[in-house]
Amino acid sequence: xxxxxxxxxxxxxxxxxxxxxxxxxxxxxxxxxxxxxxxxxxxxxxxxxxxxxxxxxxxxxxxxxxxxxxxxxxxxxxxxxxxxxxxxxxxxxxxxxxxxxxxxxxxxxxxxxxxxxxxxxxxxxxxxxxxxxxxxxxxxxxxxxxxxxxxxxxxxxxxxxxxxxxxxxxxxxxxxxxxxxxxxxxxxxxxxxxxxxxxxxxxxxxxxxxxxxxxxxxxxxxxxxxxxxxxxxxxxxxxxxxxxxxxxxxxxxxxxxxxxxxxxxxxxxxxxxxxxxxxxxxxxxxxxxxxxxxxxxxxxxxxxxxxxxxxxxxxxxxxxxxxxxxxxxxxxxxxxxxxxxxxxxxxxxxxxxxxxxxxxxxxxxxxxxxxxxxxxxxxxxxxxxxxxxxxxxxxxxxxxxxxxxxxxxxxxxxxxxxxxxxxxxxxxxxxxxxxxxxxxxxxxxxxxxxxxxxxxxxxxx
Numbered sequence: 001x002x003x004x005x006x007x008x009x010x011x012x013x014x015x016x017x018x019x020x021x022x023x024x025x026x027x028x029x030x031x032x033x034x035x036x037x038x039x040x041x042x043x044x045x046x047x048x049x050x051x052x053x054x055x056x057x058x059x060x061x062x063x064x065x066x067x068x069x070x071x072x073x074x075x076x077x078x079x080x081x082x083x084x085x086x087x088x089x090x091x092x093x094x095x096x097x098x099x100x101x102x103x104x105x106x107x108x109x110x111x112x113x114x115x116x117x118x119x120x121x122x123x124x125x126x127x128x129x130x131x132x133x134x135x136x137x138x139x140x141x142x143x144x145x146x147x148x149x150x151x152x153x154x155x156x157x158x159x160x161x162x163x164x165x166x167x168x169x170x171x172x173x174x175x176x177x178x179x180x181x182x183x184x185x186x187x188x189x190x191x192x193x194x195x196x197x198x199x200x201x202x203x204x205x206x207x208x209x210x211x212x213x214x215x216x217x218x219x220x221x222x223x224x225x226x227x228x229x230x231x232x233x234x235x236x237x238x239x240x241x242x243x244x245x246x247x248x249x250x251x252x253x254x255x256x257x258x259x260x261x262x263x264x265x266x267x268x269x270x271x272x273x274x275x276x277x278x279x280x281x282x283x284x285x286x287x288x289x290x291x292x293x294x295x296x297x298x299x300x301x302x303x304x305x306x307x308x309x310x311x312x313x314x315x316x317x318x319x320x321x322x323x324x325x326x327x328x329x330x331x332x333x334x335x336x337x338x339x340x341x342x343x344x345x346x347x348x349x350x351x352x353x354x355x356x357x358x359x360x361x362x363x364x365x366x367x368x369x370x371x372x373x374x375x376x377x378x379x380x381x382x383x384x385x386x387x388x389x390x391x392x393x394x395x396x397x398x399x400x401x402x403x404x405x406x407x408x409x410x411x412x413x414x415x416x417x418x419x420x421x422x423x424x425x426x427x428x429x430x431x432x433x434x435x436x437x438x439x440x441x442x443x444x445x446x447x448x449x450x451x452x453x454x455x456x457x458x459x460x461x
Contacts, residue, residue, distance in 0.1 A: 030060030034069070041073060050077030054107070057114050070116050078108060082120040089127050094135050098165075101128045136162050136169045143175050152179040181207045181214045188220060197227035230460050231268045232305035232367075233297075234260065240310065248311045248361060248445070255449050263453065267460050270301050291373055298370040305376065305460050309365040309452075316437055320355030325395070331404040345409050349395040353432070359440035360384035363448050367459045377459040381451055385443035391430035402428060 037052030050073045057066040081104040088097035101124065108118045139158040146155035156179045162172050184203040191200035201224040207217055236253045240246045260269035297303065329345035336342055364380040407424045408417070 030056045030063055030066060033059065034063070034066055037069065037073075041069075046073060046076045047080055050074045050107075054110060054114075057116070058110070061114055067114070067116060070111060070114070071118075074107070074111055074116065075118050078104065078118045078120050081107065082124065085124060085127075089124075089131060094131050094138070097131045098128070098135060101131070132165045136166050140170055140172065140175075143172070143179075147175055147178055150182075152183050155179045177211060177214065180210055181217075185215060185217070188224070192220065192224065195227075197224045200224045201228055225266070229266050229268050230304045231270050231302055232307050232456070232460055233270050233273060233301060233303045235306060235308040237308070237310040240312075242314065245311045245314050245361065248314065249309075251445060252309070252311070252448055252452070255445070256452050259449055259453055260456065264456060267456060270303055273301055294370065294373050303370045305370055306368040307365065307456065308368070309363065312362045312364065314361040315358070317356075317358040317360075319357070321353050321389070322355065323351040323353050325349065325351055326407070329406045329409045330400050331406065331410075345406070345411055348398065348400075348405065350428075351393050351395060352390070352427075353393055354388075354390050355434060356386060356388040357434045357437065357440060358384060358386045359437055359444050361444070363451065365452070365455060367455065377455060379455070383444045383448045383451070385440040385447070387435040387440060389431050389434055390427070391432045392424070392427040393432070394428075 033052050033056035037049045037056060040049035040052060050070070053066055053070040053073055057063055057070050060066065081100060084100040085097055085104060088100055104120060104124075108120065111118050139161040143155045143158035143162065146152070146158065155175060159172060159176045159179065162169050163176075167173070184207050188200045188203040188207070191197070191203065200220070204217065204221045204224055207214055208221060212218060234253065234256055237249050240249060257269060257271055260267070261271075326349075328348045328350055330348050332344050332346050334342045334344060361383055362380055363383050364378075366378045367376040368374070369376050402425055405425060406421050410418060
């Protein structure tokens with residue numbers, strides 16, 4: 001080794017010098033690579049020189065010198081790689097033969113793309129296919145044995161090797177499915193035996209991402225999903241005295257039912273049960289003295305939770321419209337004679353009109369665990385929708401140009417106090433009507449429905 005080491009350094013030293021010089025100079029041009037290739041060729045490093053001649057021609061496909069050199073030196077490089085393949089193939093070094101032929105194909109393909117045709121024995125194509133067959137067969141047998149031994153991770157390593165050359169080789173796809181799914185399947189079965197349905201569903205979902213036809217996956221997935229699904233009863237309030245609030249509660253009940261049926265996942269609403277419209281049911285469910293009654297309802301319906309709600313403190317507020325009187329000034333130019341034009345600012349009275357309309361009510365809910373009779377979540381939220389208007393209107397009809405109208409008298413107002421009147425002028429075309437209470441009521445109810453959905457999704461788990 002002591003004698004070999006200096007010789008090895010002597011061999012690679014020219015290559016290191018050339019690579020280093022390219023990096024230091026930031027060489028990106030064809031000419032630099034061509035010169036480096038010439039230096040390598042003089043050192044007898046044909047294979048390395050050919051790669052640099054290829055790089056030079058790729059950077060400048062019109063270079064005649066690079067093309068000529070690639071044709072001659074590149075052919076020597078191809079012959080060397082052909083010899084490597086021949087030797088590896090005939091000594092049954094399968095992986096090495098595949099690697100050497102792939103390098104050969106890569107180099108000749110890149111050269112051909114530049115219209116430089118380099119030759120190698122075409123019989124090697126058949127020999128390469130034999131190497132591929134031998135390689136796939138060897139890895140397939142290993143993968144098959146690993147699957148039989150339930151060593152699925154090891155099997156996947158061999159399967160990856162096969163897929164590099166022939167993904168459809170024999171039953172490779174089936175072996176891959178087993179190797180990926182069987183560990184997950186066994187984990188899911190074990191979780192189901194321990195009634196850990198959440199864990200089982202995680203494993204089964206990973207299987208589902210690959211295939212839905214693995215063993216009895218569908219049945220196990222449906223079972224796990226069903227066990228994960230929580231069921232609740234929506235209790236419709238019946239104690240409200242105010243008829244308008246009763247109307248809201250009934251509207252919300254119908255829409256809550258529809259929303260829960262159509263949009264909630266892993267949460268099921270139990271409807272068409274007599275318990276959802278029992279007078280005083282919300283108070284009964286919250287009373288710890290009625291544990292037996294609550295458990296009886298739970299057993300009769302299968303409910304995991306009860307959802308109770310009511311509406312109170314409904315308000316409709318109409319503010320305004322209020323009018324505040326102001327004076328604006330219209331710029332008027334008056335011609336006195338052929339040479340004199342006087343600018344005057346004539347007062348124009350207008351009103352600033354403001355108004356608002358508000359619809360609101362308090363929405364209170366409770367979510368109760370049917371097994372423990374404990375309140376899981378309870379909240380009162382004010383549901384409100386509001387509309388406002390603020391606009392200018394003239395006290396009398398106005399026929400002038402509004403762009404000549406100012407909210408101040410420019411002749412009497414200091415320049416520092418003047419401002420761009422564009423926004424003020426736009427208020428003469430601003431919205432001057434309010435949404436109806438029916439519209440505001442619809443918006444408020446929509447907010448309550450969204451609040452119901454979030455309260456169920458966040459607390460029923």
